[in-house]
Amino acid sequence: MSEKVEELEAREEYEMTILDRVSDRIIDAFASFINIFKKDWRRRNQSKIKEWKLMAYAMNRSPPALLGLFIVIIYIILGIFGPYMAPWSYDFFPVNYNFSTQLAPPGSTYFLNVTTIENGYIVHYTTNIHYLLGSDVYGRDVVSILLAGARTAFVLDIFIILIGPTIGIILGLISGYYGGKVDETIMRITDMFLAFPGLILAIALSAVLPTRIQNFLNAHTWAQTLMLKLFALHARDVNNLGKLLAVFVALVIVWWPGYARVSRGSTLTEKENLYVEAARAVGLPTRTILFRHILPNIIGPILVMITMDFGGVILTEAGLSFLGLGAVPPIPDWGNLINQGSQYFPQAWWLVAFPGIVIVTVVLGWNLLGDGLRDVLDPRTRRSLEFKLKKKSKGGESSA
Amino acid sequence: MPEPIIEIKNLRVYFYTYAGVVKAIEDVSFNIYRGETLALVGETGCGKSVTSRALTQLIESPGRIVSGQVLYHRDDGSTVDLLKLNDEEIREIRGNEIAYIFQDPHSSLDPLYTVGYQIGEAMEVHGKVKNIKEGIGRAVNILREVLIPDPENRVRNYPHELSGGMKQRVVIGIGIANNPRLLIADEPTTALDVTVQAQILELINELKRKYNATVLLITHNLGVVAETAQRVVVMYAGKVAEIGSIDQIFHNPLHPYTVALLRAVPNPLKKIEKLESIPGTVPNLITPPKGCRFHPRCPFAEERCRKEVPELKEIEPGHWVACHRY
Numbered sequence: 001m002s003e004k005v006e007e008l009e010a011r012e013e014y015e016m017t018i019l020d021r022v023s024d025r026i027i028d029a030f031a032s033f034i035n036i037f038k039k040d041w042r043r044r045n046q047s048k049i050k051e052w053k054l055m056a057y058a059m060n061r062s063p064p065a066l067l068g069l070f071i072v073i074i075y076i077i078l079g080i081f082g083p084y085m086a087p088w089s090y091d092f093f094p095v096n097y098n099f100s101t102q103l104a105p106p107g108s109t110y111f112l113n114v115t116t117i118e119n120g121y122i123v124h125y126t127t128n129i130h131y132l133l134g135s136d137v138y139g140r141d142v143v144s145i146l147l148a149g150a151r152t153a154f155v156l157d158i159f160i161i162l163i164g165p166t167i168g169i170i171l172g173l174i175s176g177y178y179g180g181k182v183d184e185t186i187m188r189i190t191d192m193f194l195a196f197p198g199l200i201l202a203i204a205l206s207a208v209l210p211t212r213i214q215n216f217l218n219a220h221t222w223a224q225t226l227m228l229k230l231f232a233l234h235a236r237d238v239n240n241l242g243k244l245l246a247v248f249v250a251l252v253i254v255w256w257p258g259y260a261r262v263s264r265g266s267t268l269t270e271k272e273n274l275y276v277e278a279a280r281a282v283g284l285p286t287r288t289i290l291f292r293h294i295l296p297n298i299i300g301p302i303l304v305m306i307t308m309d310f311g312g313v314i315l316t317e318a319g320l321s322f323l324g325l326g327a328v329p330p331i332p333d334w335g336n337l338i339n340q341g342s343q344y345f346p347q348a349w350w351l352v353a354f355p356g357i358v359i360v361t362v363v364l365g366w367n368l369l370g371d372g373l374r375d376v377l378d379p380r381t382r383r384s385l386e387f388k389l390k391k392k393s394k395g396g397e398s399s400a
Numbered sequence: 401m402p403e404p405i406i407e408i409k410n411l412r413v414y415f416y417t418y419a420g421v422v423k424a425i426e427d428v429s430f431n432i433y434r435g436e437t438l439a440l441v442g443e444t445g446c447g448k449s450v451t452s453r454a455l456t457q458l459i460e461s462p463g464r465i466v467s468g469q470v471l472y473h474r475d476d477g478s479t480v481d482l483l484k485l486n487d488e489e490i491r492e493i494r495g496n497e498i499a500y501i502f503q504d505p506h507s508s509l510d511p512l513y514t515v516g517y518q519i520g521e522a523m524e525v526h527g528k529v530k531n532i533k534e535g536i537g538r539a540v541n542i543l544r545e546v547l548i549p550d551p552e553n554r555v556r557n558y559p560h561e562l563s564g565g566m567k568q569r570v571v572i573g574i575g576i577a578n579n580p581r582l583l584i585a586d587e588p589t590t591a592l593d594v595t596v597q598a599q600i601l602e603l604i605n606e607l608k609r610k611y612n613a614t615v616l617l618i619t620h621n622l623g624v625v626a627e628t629a630q631r632v633v634v635m636y637a638g639k640v641a642e643i644g645s646i647d648q649i650f651h652n653p654l655h656p657y658t659v660a661l662l663r664a665v666p667n668p669l670k671k672i673e674k675l676e677s678i679p680g681t682v683p684n685l686i687t688p689p690k691g692c693r694f695h696p697r698c699p700f701a702e703e704r705c706r707k708e709v710p711e712l713k714e715i716e717p718g719h720w721v722a723c724h725r726y
Contacts, residue, residue: 044556180461274507280458281502282495282522282574292521296512 019066023056055376065372071365072310078147079154083232083332086144090332091234094129094139101139103348104131110139134350136340138329142354148332149355151232152244153362157313160251165306167252168259173290175260176267187264190257198254199319205250206243206325213249214242233331240328247317247326254316255309262305266298273297304374311366318359334359402433404473405582405614406455411468413447413454420686424450424463426638429712432582434473437608437615439629441622441661445682447638448618452584455482456494472498475581496526499580501604503587505567509559515539515570516555522577542573546603565596569603576607583608584616589624601628622665626650631718634658637683637693640712644719654721656698692724700725 031049035042042049059065078085088094094101097112104110109130116123133142175186193201217224217238227241228234270276271294279289314334320326321335322342329336334355341351375381413425425447432438440448454465470482472493482490494500502508509518519542520535529535536555543551546569559567568588575583585604589597605628608615617629625632625646632649634642634657642655653659660678680697683689689696695705702724710722 047558047561274502274504275510277458277460278500278502278508278571278574279510280494281456281500282525283491283493284495284521284525285491288525293510293512297510 017060019060020057023060024053027052027056055382058376058382059372062372062375064368065375068365068368068370068372071361072369075150075362075365076154078150079157080151082147082150082154086141086147088129088141088144089234090140090145090148091237091330092140093330094135095137096139098139101129101131101135102137103344103351104135104139106131106134106142106350108134133354134348136337136348136351137344140330142337142350145332145337146334146355146358148232149334149337152327152331152333153314153317155230156244156248156251156317157310160248160255160313161306161310164252164255165259165302165309168256168261169263169295169302171256172260172263172265173267173294176264177271177286177290177294179268183264186260190260193254193257194261199316202247202250202254202316202320203323203325205253206246206320209246209249210242213245214239217241217245231331237331240331243325244327244331244333247320250320251313251316255313259302259305263298263302266301267294270294270297300377304370304377307370307373308367311363311370314359314366315363318355402436404431404471405434406432406473406616407469407471408432408451408455409469409471411451411454411470412466413450413459414464414466416462416464417686422685423688424638424685425454426688428468428635428638428640430633430640430643432614432616433631434614435612436631437605437617437629439625439632440616440618440635441620441625441632442635442641443620443661443682445685446635448620448635449586451635452500452586452616452618455584456498457483457485457490458494458500492526495522495574495580496578497580498582498584499575499578501568501571501575501583501585501588504591505564505571506559506591508571509567511559514556514558515543515562515573519543519555519570519574519577522574526578528578539573539577542577543570545576545607546570546573547599548573564592565599568592568596568600572600572603572607576611576613579611580613582614582616584618586618587620588617589619589621597624604628622662634661637688638685639693640720640722641694642719642721642723643712644721648716648719652719654715654719654726655694655723656700656725657694660697692722 027049031042031045059069083090094110094112097114098110101110101112109128112127112129114123114125114127129139129141131141131143133146135141136145171186171190175183217227224238224241227245228238231241231244233241276289276293279293284293317326318333318335318338321333322339324339327333327336329340337355338352341348341355345352408431409429411425411428412423415422415424428447428451440451442448450459450463453459454468455470457465459465465483468483471479472482473479474497482493485493509515513521514536516536516539517532519539520529520532520537523529523535523538524532529538539555540551543554548554548566548569554562554566559570562570568591572588575585583604588604589600592600601624604615604617607613615628617624619625629646631643631645633640634649634655636657642649642653642658644652644654649658650662653662657678660676663676664678666672666675678697683693683696689706691707692698692701692705692710695701698705704724708724710724712720712722713726714720715726
């Protein structure tokens, strides 16, 4: 009964667009999905579901955020399936079979007479290779490298964002909560990291680390297989992993201080709330107070920062590869492609232009999404967005 | 002879701020007897809350418990000094044997969890229930005990969905969840409107009887004291001014501060031109006045008051006062 009334209210207040209906469907489907596992979940969390729907409406009214979301979804799909969608393998070098495929311009097609060894047999076959976006120095298809490179960027992106902010948030929480000497120590170390420009520190680290990481990988086969699977690389690229992972470690080390600062600041204000003291008076251990009560209350701005940093990591990683650190050919990588192209610019402009466009698009997508999320997550701006929604429907009524 | 549950002896709490050392609590000693309701009264900033928090080491940096003893007599006859326990041991006592009810129900609940979860969490941390889910089930009974209507559904509400009075009932529910021996109510009615205040006090009294608990009631509302407490401790500027039973304090106040405090309560039966107040302000506790801390505002102040710190003296059985006049 009350459910129906609430639904009617929602219909009256907000003018529904197709997108609203789609987002409603998705949220309803998600709710029913959880309902399968947790009995009665949907009924008990009615208000939460309604809140999500309202967030979605607010998001739907913001075209940039939607564009960002769209780009990000495409990026994630390519990040997972990109290497399998690529028409040519990243380590197939057409230049070995037809020298003129080197730096082939976009739209050209070449004939290949391939001789390879497969399962111990020498195999001959002929094929045509069409370069939609041109080829690189090794005659590799730029489309294929971009698709396969999406995985490299995506994996680095996810893991750096998973590890870096986690370290930062934990340190920030501890620092803000305990205060005093603990705070001073942690924050001064953070300051030391912040004093170096992130990129410079990352350059220094990725110059030092590769051999150590490579040695570790060579000693542990499980780590080798894991990394090869993660980056969707072939076994013969094992020796190139060291440099790639050096960038990963360097970026993790560079990425936490910002989060430590932000979460410390939020913790400082949040811990003054009486419920933190009440939690202490109830006898909760400090770690429970930190992670169960303070963290969820400060996660809003951190979430936005994380979304923005997904783009930032891609950019920094591409920057490092462009400088010749990080991924080395034949590992597919956007920044590395630009690095190659810079030597043949402007003749082979496609080597710089297309990876550049891809990087800019993805970074822009994450930033737009982050911006939109900030508006949606901040109750004040969201209320104003919802207010606009109501107004619209009133206008519609009067005109009708 | 009533037996004490808590003996506070020479408690000192200082706050080390940039401006200097704030001597918030200086040589405070009093007993809380088993089964009574003891009221701790005084002006804002006189150290009532700090005293109550010091009992379970809840003083936060820059504050520090400098010296003193808080002897806690358990039901089984054993005695511990609460100030000597380590973090882990004091955690066992907080919320379990000694529970708090805080002043502002609007901010003493975490906005992100249902009230049932928060009650369940309080039980789970002391091992009264296996997990929070089971605790939420038990929370229904607790909400019923604190007289919340429709507890089966309220248990799933978030704090913002409840009114102030309801929230304070939930906070009380968290307080009694583990059946504490001592319930410290720190101005439990300040943030509520008058009709709800009476209900909440009645509820605390009833729960106290039911669970046979002891209550330390902190307030600056003397009406509340007269209604609910059996004994009163009057504090001024971080020191105990007077201790006595309700009768002794209200009918035979000895300390000039207590007298002035009682006179400041408007009497609806008397017609007066303006409200009485105590002249002057609470002294700065970084450099407290020498001698008796009340002397700058005391109408009876003599030369001796400016030099010597008055000791607590027992004037009649159970009636103690710290003043040179007696």
